[in-house]
Amino acid sequence: MKGKSAGEALMDILVDWGVEYVFGMPGDSINSLMEPLRKHEKIQFIQVRHEEAGALAAASYAKLTGKVGVCMGIAGPGAIHLLNGLYDAKLDGAPVLAITGQVETDLMGTGFFQEVNLERLFDDVAIYNQRIMSAEQLPSVANQAFRMAVTHKQVAHLSIPDDIPRMKVKQEARITNSISVRSEILPKDEDLERALEVLSEPRKTVILAGRGTHGAREELLGFAKKLKAPIILSLPGKGAIPDDHKYCLGGLGLLGTKPAYYAMREAETLVMIGTSFPFTGFLPDEAKTVQIDTNPAQIGKRYPVDVGLAGDAGYTMRKLTERLTARDDSVFLEKYQEEMKEWLKKMKEQGLSDRTPLRPQTVPVALQKGLDDNAVISCDVGNVTVWMARNFILRNQTFIISSWLATLGCGLPGAIAGKLAYPDRQVVAVVGDGGFAMLLSDFVTAVKYDLPIVVIVLNNEKIAMIHFEQAAMGNADFGTDLTNPDFARYAQDCGGLGFRVKTRDELDRALQQAFSLKKPSIIDVLVDPGEAPMPARVTFSQAKNYAIHLWKELFD
Incomplete structure (x- = not known):
């Protein structure tokens, strides 16, 4: 990496992090990045017609693959156009790196053509937001931007003055690498015990499953079968289990189904898994509530919770299912299974x-x-x-x-x-x-x-x-x-x-x-x-x- 231009070094770092596509539009303040991007055989530049589309595509790519989506825009208007797609990534927890150009370093602060305070502009949307100050700084800062985006599933932003990509990375550069590690988040034993006490009570139970249950289909269905509990899906949770599975009551809220609405009204125990459901008016007025989430800050954030389990959804459901005694009473479940059959029939007839x-x-x-x-x-x-x-x-x-x-x-x-x-x-x-x-x-x-x-x-x-x-x-x-x-x-x-x-x-x-x-x-x-x-x-x-x-x- 030493001896290469900063622009060439950045392209190598993108490849190290598994980047295959960069969405953006070329322009004057990123021309020094476009040339090394053009020459790199392992990255394809996808020229969009609007930077907002590029940022939304990067966010969607991250949602679909779990990899970091990358988008790029010039200083001023290009960077501003990126913001809507970046806020989509931020709010949906998708790892995205936004690279923006900036006026050359000796022109910064002069009010030059298209100069915008990009660090201030991106401060709210990006969890990591840095201006590159030298060629030697770029490698370690770029690696840290990726690391923050991957670790937190959020947006990182690098503002790069147009002269820096042409500079050589000297011997004294701080060199890091692309390593990123994950920790396994497991609930505390005492919290599992408290949850088991609540779930062992013979009460009408409903599961509300969100995006955090994707990839844990078998665990979710096994958990529901033990509890004889129907599963309702948030919109981001759609697809966690098939919509026509016998345990599924569809969605909740203005987009939801009638069986889901009435089952939730009747629920005496609510289990929220991998969701921070915002429309609390559709949740029970009074119910014993267990919430499972990898982020402890989400537990109890919007709705009163009796027991919180900070842990991976699949692992936590397995642990609970192993220790739960299967319920015999399935009257509540079967009632809404029959109503769901009629609802699905009606939805098909409409079409x-x-x-x-x-x-x-x-x-x-x-x-x-x-x-x-x-x-x-x-x-x-x-x-x-x-x-x-x-x-x-x-x-x-x-x-x-x-x-x-x-x-x-x-x-x-x-x-x-x-x-x-x-x-x-x-x-x-x-x-x-x-x-x-x-x-x-x-x-x-x-x-x-x-x-x-x-x-x-x-x-x-x-x-x-x-x-x-x-x-x-x-x-x-x-x-x-x-x-x-x-x-x-x-x-x-x-x-x-x-x-x-x-x-x-x-x-x-x-x-x-x-x-x-x-x-x-x-x-x-x-x-x-x-x-x-x-x-x-x-x-x-x-x-x-x-x-x-x-x-x-x-x-x-």
Whole structure:
């Protein structure tokens, strides 16, 4: 590493940490990094059309693979554009490294062209946030940035003045390496004993499983069987067990199922595993609660807890299951299993409707038939999230979304990242017209790099979720209408495939062709803008306010 330029040294460090892709746009204050990046055979630069898409793709790549996603932007506007995707990574716990250019060192502090105080700008989003001051400093600081991102599953940021990558790394440089170690987090024995006391009581028990249970499917199901407890999934937890497994009651909250809502209302014991569920109004008013999380700071953060277990979800569930006596009473479980069968039947029927305009639920049900068991689904935010959460039965597919930031536009960058991470798997983005239009320019990125993703656009010419939020408040519709292009024609103009769909038969044919032809594709599905994403249980105030909304629409 000594004797190389700082830019060359940085590329070697990226490779040491397993980086294969860097998402970004070239520009003046990173030109000194682009040249060593161009020459390095083990890293591919993915040129995006907007730095926000690059950061969202890096975040999605990290969520999908567990590796550090890397994005890059110039000083000033490029760095600023990265922030939304970086906040998505921060809130969803995805390890990402952001590299930004900066004006040359002798110009800093002069108010030079595109000079922005990047350390202050990134201070909230990044757990590690450093400006490179010399070529000799760069290797150890870059390694530490990776180490912090990996250890804490957070964002790290390096600001690099444009002259430093051209400088040689001298003999006196501080050289570290890419080693990163993990500790195993185990609950205390006394906490396990207290949890066993609570769980041994013959009470109606519900498990709420989150993202922390991914990779612990067998442990989760074994634990649930011992307790005769149904499993409810948070949105980030979707896929921890198959949606149609007999122990699964689906999701909770505004995107959730009716059986999950009522089972939670009836629960006397609640076990929260790998989730810091924010919508506490959907949790029991009074229940004995056990919470399992690798981060002790999350335990009791949002909801009163009787016993906290700071430990790995799989290990902790195994330890509890080994020592629990299997319950005989399964009346509570069987009651909601029957109700869930009816709910799933109803959700499928919604998607089999032949009416036009198409019900949006038609899309997830039709997608179900043509999707491989190991496919990657990148879901955007909005009403599309409701339909995918309720009407698509996730079994072994991988499902990603911007869960905590819930930022529109995440679907397409997520699919680009998914195809780069898993080139041999089907990758689909399911998006609304509002979210897709925000970053649709990066469909060209999929075409440029020959990434055969399938983008399904639910096109209702409406920011539909906000429309219905306004309605639920009793307000008139305002500012939610959209004027859309022909997304199918846009796909063709970009060099991809485009399908415009108005019927269920057309949708089935378009899906079959898009997956078989293996080119970047957009399926523009015209769906009913009047289909309301109503919660599984509608409150009196919601119904009353919706009636007021209709009155205003007619007579205001």
